[in-house]
Amino acid sequence: MKNLIFIIFGILFLNSCIYDNEESLYGISDCDINYVSYEMDISPIISSHCTMCHGGSFPAAELALETYDQIYQSATDYDGIIDRISRSEGDPSMMPGSYRIPQCQIDKIVAWVEQGALNN
Ligand code: HEC
Known part of the structure; x- marks a missing residue:
């Protein structure tokens, strides 16, 4: 009986470490959008969520999102990246396929465009 109680508490404890997404783990205030870097922020977000479809020899919708120029063009296009990630x-x-990327990543992409979509 004692062991059972330990197991139940153990499971509850482990569950408390599992979070649905980044925001609930770090808190929204830790999403720093004051200075967004293409190299450090935007490129990694696009390559982890988008390039598997929008890359290679036959990119989805004939839209490649691999280079700065391609990402710049689609990000500053009215119907481009921002429209898709905001759905x-x-x-x-909705992009990509079925899930929304974390809010902080959406905010970073929007801020990056507002800051001039620089190759920084
Ligand atoms: C699972 C594959 C897949 C992933 C991952 C994916 N896309 Fe797409 N994307 C598509 C397909 C297929 C289309 C064309 C159909 C449509 O318009 O929904 C498309 C269309 C688009 C379009 C419109 C292109 C046009 O010319 O009309 C944009 C912009 C876009 N995706 C951006 C993104 C961004 C940004 C990401 C990452 C956050 C992403 N996609 C991730 C498959 C994907």
Whole structure:
């Protein structure tokens, strides 16, 4: 009986370490969008969520998102990256495929464009 109680508490304790997403783990205030770098922030976000489809020899929608120029062009296009990442959960045309990227990453991309979408 004692062991069972320990196991139950153990499971509860382990569960408390699992978070749904980055925001609930770090808190929204830790999302620093004052200075966003293409190299350090934007490029890693796009390559981890988008390039698997928008890259290679036959990029989806014939839209390659691999180089700065390609990402710049789509990010500053009215119907481009920002439009896609801002779509709500459940929208069948949402990028990528079926999930929304973490809010902080969306905020960073928006801030980067507002800051001039520099190759910094
Ligand atoms: C699972 C594959 C997949 C992933 C991952 C993916 N896309 Fe797409 N994307 C597509 C397909 C397929 C289309 C064309 C169909 C459509 O418009 O929904 C498309 C279309 C687009 C378009 C419109 C292009 C046009 O000319 O109309 C944009 C912009 C876009 N994606 C951006 C992104 C961004 C930004 C990401 C990463 C956050 C991303 N996609 C991730 C498959 C993907």
